[in-house]
Amino acid sequence: MNKSTTKSGATDVWYAHPADRTSQTDDQRIQDITVLPPPEHLIRFFPIRGTAIEKLIAQTRKSIHDILHGKDDRLLVIIGPCSIHDPAAALDYARHLKEMREKYSDTLEVVMRVYFEKPRTTVGWKGLINDPYLDESYRIDEGLRIARQLLIEINRLGLPAASEFLDVISPQYIGDLIAWGAIGARTTESQVHRELASGLSAPIGFKNGTDGNIKIATDAIQAAARGHHFLSVHKNGQ
Template identity: 55%
Template structure:
C-alpha cells in the first residue's frame, strides 16, 4: 500500500493559503501616534466608565457589519463630530464589525470575504480591516468590534478600544481564553435563550490567567499565557424575551454581585431586545435612558445598530449594485434617527445633572420625552 493511500491527515483540506505574519501587516500598515493616542484614551475612558469612575454613558453605535469602506468613513466622520458635541455626558465609540457569525452559511464579513463574491481573500480582508481602523482612529474616533476568529486579533486588536464576544461564542472556551489576553475591555453577551449564567461564567474565565494555543506576532504557533482581563463585563441582548427592563437589570446585578464581578451592564438595543425590528431600538434606548435618569447606575452603556440609511438589503451576485449606506446583514436605524436619539439623551442627562428643566417638555413623571421616530 502506498503512503498516499495511508494518509490520515488533512483529508478534507483543499489547500493551505499562506498567511502573512501579524508583524508583517503591522509594519505594512503601522499605527500612527494619533491613532495610538485615540486607542489608549478610548480604552481608559471605557475602563473608567465600567468602574463608575466616569459618570458618562458609554454609547457603542455603528453598522451591523462593515462591507464598504467609503460608507464606513462617512459614518465615522459624522459620528466623530457628534461625539465631540455630546462628550460631556456620553462617551461614543463606533462599531466597526468585520466578522459575522453564521447559523449555517452566508457572508462572514469583510475579513473573511472582502470582495463579497465567495473568493475569501482573507489576507486582503485583514489589510482592509486594519487600514480602515487606522483611518477611523486617526480621526480621534474610538472603535469597537466583535472578536470572532481567535487569530485575527493579532492583526487588528491594537486599533480597537472595545470588543464583544457574541451570544453564540460566549460559551466557547476558546473565546474565553482569547478574551483573557485581549488588551481592551471585553463585553460578553448573554446567550440566545436569555440566560445569564453562561456570560457570568465567561467573565470569570476571562478574568483569570489562561494558557492556550495560538500564534505570536511572527505567525509562529505558540503557547499563549495571559494575565486575565479585569475589564470583562456583561452585555444584555435579550433572549426569549427582552431583558433591558428594570427587573431584568436588577436580576443581572444580583448575579454579578454574587460572583463579585463588575456590576456594570451594557444593554444592546438591537437583536432580541428589539424583537429583531430595528424600529424598536429607539424604544429600548429611551427606556434605558429613563432608568439612568431614575438613578440606576448599573446601566453603564448602550449599543445601537445604525447606518447611514435605515433597513437592510440582500447581498446579490453583483455587489456594485448595492444601495449606498444600507446594511447587508441586520437591519439598522438611519443616521438621522441615531443622531436624534443621541442628542436627546445628551440633553436629558445634561439637564438632569444640572437640575434645571429649562424649557424642555417634561413627561408626567419628570422625564424627558423623546420626539423621534424610527
Template identity: 35%
Template sequence: MNMNFKCKLPIPAEVKSEYPVSEELGKIIDKRNEQIADIIRGDNDRLLLIIGPCSADNEDSVLDYISRLRKVQEKVEDKILIVPRIYTNKPRTTGKGYKGMLHQPDPNQEPDMYKGIVAIRKMHLRAIQETGFTCADEMLYPENHRYLNDLLGYVAVGARSTENQQHRLTASGLNVPVGMKNPVSGSLPVLMNSIEAAQSGHTFIYRGWEVVTEGNPLAHAILRGYENHHSQSMPNYHYETLQLLNQFYEQKGFKNPAAIIDTNHCNSGKRPFEQPRIVKEVLSSRKYDENIRRLVKGFMIESYIEDGSQKVDEHIYGKSITDPCIGWEKTEKMIYDIADRV
C-alpha cells in the first residue's frame, strides 16, 4: 500500500474533553440552532444569510470579520438571521492547493492534521464565546464531522460530495440543517436523490461502528450553478429553475421544500461582485411567486474583510487565499439592502 501512516489521531471524544462546551455555552448553541432550524422548517419567515470567507485561513481575521457581522445582526435581526461561514476544509478539484485549516492551521507551514483539528475546534468555540454565533462549515470528510458536531449550526455538502454515499448517509444522522449542493453537472434529479437519502433513515458503517440513523428532515437544496460540457459556468438561480426545483420537491412528496441560493461559484462565474445583483434577482422572484417565497429560505455568500483574493505568500489581512470574495464595505451595504427588500 502506497501510504505512510504518519501518526494516529485522537478520537473526537478525546478532543472534545480537552476543549469542552460549558453548560452555559451549550444553552446558547441549542437556542441558536433551533432558530436556524425554524427557518429551514418554514416556522420562521426570516431570511437565512450564510456568509463569510471562501475558506477560513487565519483565526484572528476570521473572528474580526464575524464580530463585524454581530453588530450588523443586531440591526437586522427582525428580517435576517446571519450564520457565519467558518469553512475549515477546502475541496480542491485536482487535489492541489490550500486545503483549509484542518490540513494547515498555518497556510505557510507543512500540513499537520492534529494541530488542524485542535485549531478548527478552538476557532469555532471562540466564535460562539465571543459573538454568540454558531457557524456553518462544510462536511468535506464525513468521518471528521464529530470533531465539530456539537458546535455547528449549519452543515454544507459540496457539489463534488453530494453524490457520495457516505456523505448522504452521514447527513441523515445529523441534527442540524444540512444543505446539499447541486452536483457540478447541475442535475436536479441527482440533487433530489441526495436530499431524499439524507432525509431517510439508514444503517451503515461510520468510524468503525455499525450505526443506525433516523433521517434528517432538515436536509435541503443549495443551488450553486453548474458547468456545461465546455466547462463554462451556468447559473441556476433564475425564476424558471426555482419553479422547476419546487416541482421536483412536489413530485418527491416532501412536505417542506427548502433551498439556499449560493450566489458565487458557477452562479456568478466566480465573479464575487455579481453577488449583490444575484441576491436582488432572487428576492424579486420570491416577491413575484408565493411558491418560490416558501422555497427559498436564504442565501450563501462569499465575503471577507477585503475584496478579491491573494496568493498564500502575500499576507494581506482579511483577504481570501482561495476564491475571491466581496469585501466588508460592500457586504455591509448588501445586508442592509436585503433587509430593506425582504
C-alpha cells in the first residue's frame, strides 16, 4: 500500500479503496492512500517459471554461494550504475556488460548492479520504484512494474542482476529475479532488514555502517543466519 504524506500518488487503483480512518487518532498525517496491485499480479504478468531466466538466476545464486564458500576460485564482480533511472540506458549498459561476462567467464562471475531504491541521508529522489518518472508523481505501481520488466529483460540477455533491498515489501515483487542482494550501510543495523535477509532466497551481502564500522555488518550476518518469525506481506497482498 502506497501512503503519501505530502501529495497524492497514483490515481489508478486495482482494488477497493481502503477503509476510512478508524478513529480520530488514526492516520492523522496521511494525506492520500493508493492501493497497489499484489505481488502475484505482477509475477503472473511477468512470469519466469520454467524459463531460461529462472535457470540463469538459480545457477548464478549457486555459483555465488560456491565462490563465497571457496568451492569456486573465480572472483565475484558486482558492477553497474549507482542506481537505475533510465531503463533504456540500463538495458544498453547490460548488453555491453554481457559481452564482458562472456569474455571473462573463466575467471569472473559478473553480475550487474541494478539498484531501484536509494537510501537518503536526508531527502531526495528515492529511486525508480518510488518515483519512476522523476517528476514527484510517485507512481509506485508503475515503478514496480518497470523494475520487474527491466529485470526480466536484463536476465533474458543472459546477464544476472544484483539489487539492494531497502523496502521490506518490494522483494515480494522482484526478489525472484535477483541473483545477489545487498543490505546497505543505513539499514544493516536494522532488525527488520536482518529478518528480511534471513528469508530471502538470494545470497545477501551486508555493508559496513556509514561510519565504516564492520562489526555492524558481521553482527548482521550472524543475526540473518538464524531463523526468525516476523511480519511481512504474502504475494497475494495479505
